[in-house]
Amino acid sequence: MTKPPLTLYLAAPRGFCAGVDRAIKIVEMALEKWGAPVFVRHEIVHNKFVVDGLRDKGAVFVEELDDCPDDRPVIFSAHGVPKSVPATAAAREMVYVDATCPLVSKVHIEAQRHSDNGLQMIMIGHAGHPETVGTMGQLPDGEVLLVETVEDVAHVEVRDPEQLAFVTQTTLSVDDTADIVAALNARFPRIVGPHKEDICYATTNRQEAVKAMAPKCDAMLVVGAPNSSNSKRLVEVGERAGCTYAQLVQRATDIDWRSLDGISSVGITAGASAPEVLINEVIDAFRDRYDVTVEMVETAVENVEFKVPRVLREPA
Ligand code: 10E
Ligand code: SF4
Numbered sequence: 001m002t003k004p005p006l007t008l009y010l011a012a013p014r015g016f017c018a019g020v021d022r023a024i025k026i027v028e029m030a031l032e033k034w035g036a037p038v039f040v041r042h043e044i045v046h047n048k049f050v051v052d053g054l055r056d057k058g059a060v061f062v063e064e065l066d067d068c069p070d071d072r073p074v075i076f077s078a079h080g081v082p083k084s085v086p087a088t089a090a091a092r093e094m095v096y097v098d099a100t101c102p103l104v105s106k107v108h109i110e111a112q113r114h115s116d117n118g119l120q121m122i123m124i125g126h127a128g129h130p131e132t133v134g135t136m137g138q139l140p141d142g143e144v145l146l147v148e149t150v151e152d153v154a155h156v157e158v159r160d161p162e163q164l165a166f167v168t169q170t171t172l173s174v175d176d177t178a179d180i181v182a183a184l185n186a187r188f189p190r191i192v193g194p195h196k197e198d199i200c201y202a203t204t205n206r207q208e209a210v211k212a213m214a215p216k217c218d219a220m221l222v223v224g225a226p227n228s229s230n231s232k233r234l235v236e237v238g239e240r241a242g243c244t245y246a247q248l249v250q251r252a253t254d255i256d257w258r259s260l261d262g263i264s265s266v267g268i269t270a271g272a273s274a275p276e277v278l279i280n281e282v283i284d285a286f287r288d289r290y291d292v293t294v295e296m297v298e299t300a301v302e303n304v305e306f307k308v309p310r311v312l313r314e315p316a
Contacts, residue, residue: 004264006290008283009216011209011269012298015223017202019101020045020273022306023078026099027054029312030073034095039068041085042077042130044099045273046228048250070094079130080104082137102306103200104131107167108138110194114165115139119192120158122147124180125169129229132169153183165192170200171230171272173237174207202272203230205300207237210269213297214241217267219260222248223278224271231271243267251278252285267297 023044030038036058043051043061051061059075065088068074073095076085080100089096100108111121121144125132136144145156158164166184168177177197184191214220220238224231231248238246249255260266266286270279286292307313 003289003291006263006286006292007265008286008292008294009213009265009267009297010283010294011206011213011267012296013202013205013209013300013302014268015270015272015274015276015279017101017200017272018302018304018306019078019103019200019202022308023099023101024050024054026097026308026312027059027075028057029308030075030097031058033312034073037072039072039074040077041065041068041074041081042079043227044075044077046225046231046271047273047275048225049278050273050275065089065092068094073097075099077130078104080108080134081130082134084137097309097311100134101170101200103170103198104134107135107170107198110198111135111138111144111167114167114192115143117165119163119165120160121145122156122158122164122166122184122191123168124148124166124172124177124184124197126172126229129169131171131229135167135169147180147184150179150183153180153187158188161188162190164188164190167194168198169229170198171203171233172197172199173233174199174204175237175240201302201304203233205302206230206234206269206272209297209299210234210237210267211241212299213267213269214238214243214246216265216297217243218263218265219243219245220247220267220269221255221282222246222269222271223251223274223282224248225250225273228271228273231274234269234271238267238269249282252281255282255285257289
C-alpha cells in the first residue's frame with residue numbers, strides 16, 4: 001500500500017535548553033559521585049521520561065525536603081527554590097546541590113537587589129508554578145505581589161507606586177508578557193524592571209520558531225509534558241500564529257491520528273524539557289504512516305552551555 005505524502009516541518013531550536021541539560025547532568029554526576037540513592041526535590045525538569053530514566057539510575061523524587069533523610073544528598077530542581085529550602089538543608093547539615101538554572105538564579109538576584117534598594121516587588125508569573133514559588137520565596141512571605149494577567153495589574157494594591165520593581169517567570173508567553181509589562185508601565189510609570197522581561201533565550205527562541213512554522217502547517221504537535229509551562233506556551237503560540245490544530249503530546253502514543261486525517265503538513269517542536277529521543281519517536285510514528293519529507297524551520301542557532309557546580313567537578 002502506498003503511503004500518503006506528508007511534509008514534516010521541524011522547528012529549530014526545539015527541545016533541551018542549557019538549563020535543562022545542566023540539571024540532568026547534575027543528577028547523573030551526583031549519582032556517580034555519591035551513589036544511589038540521591039534525592040531530588042521536585043521533578044528535576046518537567047518530563048516524565050527524563051524523571052523515570054533518572055529514577056531507574058537511583059534518583060528518588062520527592063516534593064519536600066521533609067521527605068529526605070539527613071544523610072543523603074539532595075538536589076534542587078532546575079525551576080529554583082525559595083530561600084528557606086537551602087537554609088533548612090544547611091541547618092540539617094545535608095549535602096545539597098542546587099540545579100536551579102543560572103538564568104532563574106539571575107532573576108532571584110534581581111528581586112533581592114530591588115528589595116534591598118527599598119523597592120516593593122511585583123512578579124509576573126503563574127500562581128503555584130515552582131519557578132514562581134521559588135522566585136517569590138527569595139523575599140519574605142507577602143513581600144512579592146503576583147500578577148498573572150493585564151486585569152491583575154489594574155487591581156494590584158501596592159505600598160507606594162513610586163517605589164516598585166518587577167521580575168518575571170522565564171518561561172512565559174513573550175507576547176502576553178509584553179502586554180502585562182505595558183500595563184504595569186502605564187499604571188506605574190516609575191516601575192523599575194529588566195530591559196524587557198526575564199523570559200530566557202530558550203523560551204524566546206522556541207516561540208519564535210513556532211511563529212515561523214505555524215502558518216505553514218495543517219497541524220502542530222508540541223512534544224512536552226502537561227505540567228511544563230514553556231511547552232504549554234508553545235501550543236498557545238502555535239494556535240495564535242494560525243495553526244488551528246496544535247496539541248501537546250508526551251510521546252508518540254499520545255498522537256490522535258484520527259484528528260490528523262486528511263492533512264498534508266505537520267509542524268513538530270518540543271519544550272525545553274523534552275528529550276530529542278521523544279521527538280524522533282514522534283517523527284518515526286509519522287514515517288510509519290506517511291511518505292514523509294522533513295523540512296527544517298530554523299530561526300536561531302543556540303550555543304549556550306552552563307557548567308555544573310564545582311562540587312561535582314571535584315573528585316569524591
Ligand atoms: O514548567 P517549566 O517550563 O518552567 O519547566 P520545564 O521543566 O518544562 O522546562 C525547563 C524550564 C525551567 C527549569 C524553568 N526555567
Ligand atoms: Fe534556564 Fe530558560 Fe531552560 Fe528555564 S527554560 S532552564 S530559564 S534556559
